[in-house]
Amino acid sequence: MTDMKTLPRRALGNTGIQVSILGLGTVKLGRDRGVKYPNAFTIPDDSEAAAIIALARELGINLIDTAPAYGNSEERLGKLLKGQRQDWIICSKAGEEFDAGESHHDFSPAHLRRSVERSLRRLNTDYIDILLLHSDGQDREIVEAGALHTLADLKREGLIRATGMSSKTVEGGLLAAQHSDCMMLTYNLQQREEAAVIDYCREQGKGVLLKKILASGHITSRGDASTLQQSMNFVLGYPGVSSAIVGTINPTHLRDNVEAAQNNKRKRVNWRQ
Ligand SMILES: NC(=O)c1ccc[n+]([C@@H]2O[C@H](COP(=O)([O-])OP(=O)(O)OC[C@H]3O[C@@H](n4cnc5c(N)ncnc54)[C@H](OP(=O)(O)O)[C@@H]3O)[C@@H](O)[C@H]2O)c1
Numbered sequence: 181m182t183d184m185k186t187l188p189r190r191a192l193g194n195t196g197i198q199v200s201i202l203g204l205g206t207v208k209l210g211r212d213r214g215v216k217y218p219n220a221f222t223i224p225d226d227s228e229a230a231a232i233i234a235l236a237r238e239l240g241i242n243l244i245d246t247a248p249a250y251g252n253s254e255e256r257l258g259k260l261l262k263g264q265r266q267d268w269i270i271c272s273k274a275g276e277e278f279d280a281g282e283s284h285h286d287f288s289p290a291h292l293r294r295s296v297e298r299s300l301r302r303l304n305t306d307y308i309d310i311l312l313l314h315s316d317g318q319d320r321e322i323v324e325a326g327a328l329h330t331l332a333d334l335k336r337e338g339l340i341r342a343t344g345m346s347s348k349t350v351e352g353g354l355l356a357a358q359h360s361d362c363m364m365l366t367y368n369l370q371q372r373e374e375a376a377v378i379d380y381c382r383e384q385g386k387g388v389l390l391k392k393i394l395a396s397g398h399i400t401s402r403g404d405a406s407t408l409q410q411s412m413n414f415v416l417g418y419p420g421v422s423s424a425i426v427g428t429i430n431p432t433h434l435r436d437n438v439e440a441a442q443n444n445k446r447k448r449v450n451w452r453q
Contacts (some may be wrong), residue, residue, distance in 0.1 A: 192361075194361070198323035200240055201422075201423055204421045208224070209250070218397050223429075226256075239342055243269045243390075244268050271312065272310075272312075274296055275291075275327065277293070296339055299311075319345065343361050353377035368393045378418060378419075424441070
């Protein structure tokens with residue numbers, strides 16, 4: 181079981197934001213269609229969702245990740261985080277919409293601005309800590325079209341504190357990192373290509389948030405009792421990683437994840453294996 185050790189926090193690059201080494205992903209609070217999890221699930225009701233958030237907070241998690249594309253996740257968080265806004269670093273996104281079971285993307289300045297203003301209303305807050313472009317995989321094209329300039333404008337206006345992209349390619353990820361404060365990348369025991377982007381971010385003082393560290397649950401569902409700890413060691417031990425965002429609606433998994441994150445042994449990992 182988790183002991184009373186504090187969950188460490190790390191700097192998110194040079195943003196001045198400190199994030200717990202484990203973040204809470206909230207896809208499963210708002211969306212059960214078009215997802216790639218190994219098992220079917222039921223979206224938690226309000227009391228179950230409140231219990232997961234309270235447990236995460238109690239265990240030392242201060243980072244919560246959402247997006248307009250995660251169904252009603254933002255709206256639910258707006259209610260669930262009421263009265264505790266200052267305890268959380270909220271990461272949301274813009275550029276992907278999920279309507280009637282279909283995703284579509286729009287990275288135009290007008291859409292990005294409207295999306296962030298809508299996220300502020302849904303989240304019931306006047307600032308979002310981290311705002312990422314929610315890439316469809318055309319990372320380079322999105323950056324070249326100037327979408328990060330729009331986020332920089334919103335940052336200057338005080339609506340968001342840090343800019344970045346949730347990217348899918350090494351080439352586009354490197355370009356996005358050049359023009360933003362932090363990145364959200366996929367990195368896990370099975371998908372290691374984006375390590376090149378993590379290395380660049382570390383050298384340049386950019387924050388790194390990892391998504392899918394369990395390959396959306398496929399790694400743990402196929403692994404044994406040691407797989408979770410191996411995964412946590414692998415990702416949190418990689419130099420430059422600020423936090424790993426794991427999606428869970430299961431309190432036992434949340435406790436296990438925090439315990440594994442606390443136990444990660446930075447020096448034991450062979451980075452290039
Ligand atoms: N920006 C993007 O493009 C993007 C894309 C994907 C994800 N994300 C963000 O990153 C977060 C994480 O990604 P993800 O949810 O796809 O993948 P993930 O964190 O690798 O895996 C989540 C899955 O693993 C299961 N799980 C969690 N802890 C476990 C444990 N200790 N033992 C066994 N199974 C466990 C969860 O099921 P239970 O609920 O049963 O625990 C869930 O189905 C998302 O919630 C989202 O916030 C962002």
